[in-house]
Amino acid sequence: MMRKGDDRFRAVHEDEPLFITGRRTGRVIAYRVFSASVFFCICWIWLYRVTAPVEVDENRTGLVRFVWLVMLVTEIWFGLYWIVMQSPRWNPVWRFTFTDRLSRRYGDDLPRLDVFVCTADPVIEPPLMVVNTVLSVAALDYPPEKLAVYLSDDGGSELTFYALAEAAEFAKVWVPYCKRFYVEPRSPAAYLSCKASGFDSAETEEVARLYKEMAARIETAARLGRIPDEARLKYGDGFSQWDSDATRRNHGTILQILVDGRKGNTVTVPTLVYLSREKRPEHHHHFKAGSMNALIRVSSKITCGRIILNLDCDMYSNNSKSARDALCILLDEKEGKKIAFVQFPQCFENLTKNDLYASMMRVGYDVEFNGLDGNGGPLYIGTGCFHRRDVICGRTYGEVEVEEEEEESEYISETEMIKALASCTYEENSQWGKEMGVKYGCPAEDVITGLEIKCRGWKSAYLNPKKKAFVGVAPTNLHQMLVQQRRWSEGNFQVLLSEYSPVWYGQGKIGLGLILGYCCYCLWAPSSVPVLLYSVLTSLCLLKGIPLFPKVWSSWWFIPFGYVTVAANAYSLVEFLWCGGTLRGWWNDQRMWLYRRTSSFLFGLIDTIKKKLGVSESAFVITAKVAEEEAAERYEKEVMEFGVESPIFLLLGTLGMLNLFCLATAIMRLVMTSREDVQTMGLQFVITGVLVVLNWPLYEGMLLRRDKGKMPMTVTVNSFVLALSACTCVAFL
Ligand SMILES: O=c1ccn([C@@H]2O[C@H](COP(=O)(O)OP(=O)(O)O[C@H]3O[C@H](CO)[C@@H](O)[C@H](O)[C@H]3O)[C@@H](O)[C@H]2O)c(=O)[nH]1
Numbered sequence: 196m197m198r199k200g201d202d203r204f205r206a207v208h209e210d211e212p213l214f215i216t217g218r219r220t221g222r223v224i225a226y227r228v229f230s231a232s233v234f235f236c237i238c239w240i241w242l243y244r245v246t247a248p249v250e251v252d253e254n255r256t257g258l259v260r261f262v263w264l265v266m267l268v269t270e271i272w273f274g275l276y277w278i279v280m281q282s283p284r285w286n287p288v289w290r291f292t293f294t295d296r297l298s299r300r301y302g303d304d305l306p307r308l309d310v311f312v313c314t315a316d317p318v319i320e321p322p323l324m325v326v327n328t329v330l331s332v333a334a335l336d337y338p339p340e341k342l343a344v345y346l347s348d349d350g351g352s353e354l355t356f357y358a359l360a361e362a363a364e365f366a367k368v369w370v371p372y373c374k375r376f377y378v379e380p381r382s383p384a385a386y387l388s389c390k391a392s393g394f395d396s397a398e399t400e401e402v403a404r405l406y407k408e409m410a411a412r413i414e415t416a417a418r419l420g421r422i423p424d425e426a427r428l429k430y431g432d433g434f435s436q437w438d439s440d441a442t443r444r445n446h447g448t449i450l451q452i453l454v455d456g457r458k459g460n461t462v463t464v465p466t467l468v469y470l471s472r473e474k475r476p477e478h479h480h481h482f483k484a485g486s487m488n489a490l491i492r493v494s495s496k497i498t499c500g501r502i503i504l505n506l507d508c509d510m511y512s513n514n515s516k517s518a519r520d521a522l523c524i525l526l527d528e529k530e531g532k533k534i535a536f537v538q539f540p541q542c543f544e545n546l547t548k549n550d551l552y553a554s555m556m557r558v559g560y561d562v563e564f565n566g567l568d569g570n571g572g573p574l575y576i577g578t579g580c581f582h583r584r585d586v587i588c589g590r591t592y593g594e595v596e597v598e599e600e601e602e603e604s605e606y607i608s609e610t611e612m613i614k615a616l617a618s619c620t621y622e623e624n625s626q627w628g629k630e631m632g633v634k635y636g637c638p639a640e641d642v643i644t645g646l647e648i649k650c651r652g653w654k655s656a657y658l659n660p661k662k663k664a665f666v667g668v669a670p671t672n673l674h675q676m677l678v679q680q681r682r683w684s685e686g687n688f689q690v691l692l693s694e695y696s697p698v699w700y701g702q703g704k705i706g707l708g709l710i711l712g713y714c715c716y717c718l719w720a721p722s723s724v725p726v727l728l729y730s731v732l733t734s735l736c737l738l739k740g741i742p743l744f745p746k747v748w749s750s751w752w753f754i755p756f757g758y759v760t761v762a763a764n765a766y767s768l769v770e771f772l773w774c775g776g777t778l779r780g781w782w783n784d785q786r787m788w789l790y791r792r793t794s795s796f797l798f799g800l801i802d803t804i805k806k807k808l809g810v811s812e813s814a815f816v817i818t819a820k821v822a823e824e825e826a827a828e829r830y831e832k833e834v835m836e837f838g839v840e841s842p843i844f845l846l847l848g849t850l851g852m853l854n855l856f857c858l859a860t861a862i863m864r865l866v867m868t869s870r871e872d873v874q875t876m877g878l879q880f881v882i883t884g885v886l887v888v889l890n891w892p893l894y895e896g897m898l899l900r901r902d903k904g905k906m907p908m909t910v911t912v913n914s915f916v917l918a919l920s921a922c923t924c925v926a927f928l
């Protein structure tokens with residue numbers, strides 16, 4: 196085994212980098228030319244809005260002038276936002292790692308790695324799924340004595356603890372089995388489900404049997420809501436930490452080291468720790484950020500890994516080499532020194548072929564994140580991210596790293612002492628949540644934390660290997676998806692308004708490219724307003740017969756509108772297909788683009804304003820990771836799921852109906868009266884028409900479907916009434 200201290204060996208490979216950074220110059224230049232042409236036309240459109248009203252003024256009332264002004268403002272917004280969106284396309288980079296060099300240089304002498312898995316609710320995050328995640332990382336291709344897996348349970352659930360205890364037993368078989376047979380992926384559920392047709396060896400059969408038994412025990416316990424008595428006896432010192440009156444919002448710290456892999460290198464299973472930090476109703480727990488900080492402190496007294504990997508409970512490791520990939524970057528002697536964290540994309544295993552809800556964010560992860568990387572590094576997105584412990588705890592770039600202490604006695608502290616670190620009062624009058632650890636007070640705690648790290652001089656790196664590093668569960672129904680997006684848009688907008696705002700605080704600390712890169716996401720919430728105005732105004736003016744755009748074909752002014760519409764959409768389609776998407780997938784993506792902007796982002800904006808005014812507190816609505824059977828079937832068939840009564844749906848439904856009424860009226864007028872309309876109203880027909888076609892699944896859900904996933908009757912009726920009254924008002928205005 197090669198040791199770091201083996202100088203003879205190091206000399207040979209010293210200057211071989213552990214990773215390289217690639218660029219695609221040709222493509223980038225072509226893109227820049229293209230984007231300059233679009234920009235030219237955008238300016239042309241602005242010019243039209245400013246100058247054209249003068250020549251066509253005669254029969255315009257004050258109201259039309261006002262509409263025209265709104266169109267000008269929204270088009271200026273779209274243009275500026277488009278410019279912001281260019282930053283992640285201007286300078287993309289790709290990272291390639293050399294894990295073989297890493298192994299040659301360091302052998303098994305790798306830094307300690309602590310993996311933090313967060314869970315919060317045993318019902319919507321089933322314990323069996325959580326332990327599969329834990330097992331998949333426990334079996335990472337990493338020396339077990341250097342690896343530790345911590346499960347933070349914000350649900351404070353005995354079931355989750357029981358599942359983890361069972362998993363700790365099973366790990367003794369699973370981890371050696373994975374390493375011996377080079378199993379991939381190392382989540383037992385995922386691995387065994389692709390082996391379902393037949394097992395290739397007696398060992399596999401045995402492991403499969405043990406897994407099935409364990410899974411059955413955990414699922415039975417979850418179903419009955421009861422822990423078997425023998426387990427209570429066996430893991431007595433764990434269960435005894437639950438007081439009889441403990442609830443998920445009111446309980447003491449529960450800490451149990453289920454496997455202690457710290458002692459020497461004879462271990463086969465890494466350290467496994469269960470932590471449920473103290474929660475009391477009178478103390479704010481700061482959601483995931485709070486649990487991350489508790490984990491940072493608790494782990495510092497147990498294994499104190501120099502590197503921390505953060506995972507959501509559904510994101511299992513799909514590639515056992517990912518930790519080594521990340522280390523190629525973090526341990527690289529030259530370029531790696533500047534890098535604070537390595538982010539992998541958030542990938543999903545439960546997507547349908549055409550990705551109905553656009554959960555994959557294909558273009559985001561295959562284009563934009565590479566672009567951000569070229570400008571200083573991707574955002575920290577809360578999962579699949581390798582951090583340096585001291586950096587997340589506040590080290591500024593340039594300060595010397597305190598050497599890892601290998602002293603055994605340092606780690607072995609009293610459990611009771613460690614538990615105090617996870618108490619509610621520990622953080623009082625401290626810098627935790629501010630200068631130290633993950634930041635509090637923002638629903639996008641991850642984004643703001645990553646940003647602040649960068650403002651301390653660090654860069655980050657993005658790794659997106661072919662073989663997905665971590666895969667999780669995407670929301671399988673529209674409402675959950677829109678609620679998740681609402682939290683994200685709210686969180687990202689709050690980042691912009693926070694004291695760490697990329698625009699104000701980031702000024703001079705991070706480059707302009709990265710500031711703009713952050714703005715792409717931070718401006719989600721406010722971008723809802725112009726999209727909403729634009730779509731509603733074009734439709735309503737179509738209804739009233741007020742032209743808002745130049746005549747099709749017969750005017751010079753039409754050129755920029757035509758070009759921007761065609762070029763922007765064609766490019767977005769091509770980009771989507773490049774990233775491996777399908778045509779329908781792109782179409783679904785466009786629909787979700789619209790829905791997110793006209794509902795989630797608007798609510799995100801309202802939530803932010805309310806919070807700023809002090810009217811409400813932000814919440815963290817946890818995304819469910821399981822669906823009931825019928826709904827799951829519909830999801831498989833890519834049938835859009837409505838089903839719940841919600842203001843989000845009321846808004847979408849009203850807008851959808853409004854577009855439909857406007858288009859129908861305009862077509863009727865066209866058929867009955869002059870043909871001239873086609874030219875003057877051409878673009879409005881196109882825009883409203885596209886909105887109607889995009890909305891097709893919505894109309895189906897409101898009017899045609901009978902299954903449980905259709906739009907609830909009350910929402911349909913209310914949307915209908917609202918849209919009809921709006922149209923009538925406007926028609927008689
Ligand atoms: O009070 C809480 C709430 C949530 N979680 C955990 O946080 C993770 C993310 O929650 P989820 O409901 O799955 O949210 P997503 O929208 O999928 O999460 C993304 O967005 C969040 C910020 O909005 C980040 O925290 C996540 O890491 C990121 O994956 C899950 O493992 C939860 O168990 C907690 O530990 N405590």
Ligand SMILES: [Mn+2]
Nearest residue numbers: 507509668818
């Ligand atoms: Mn999630």
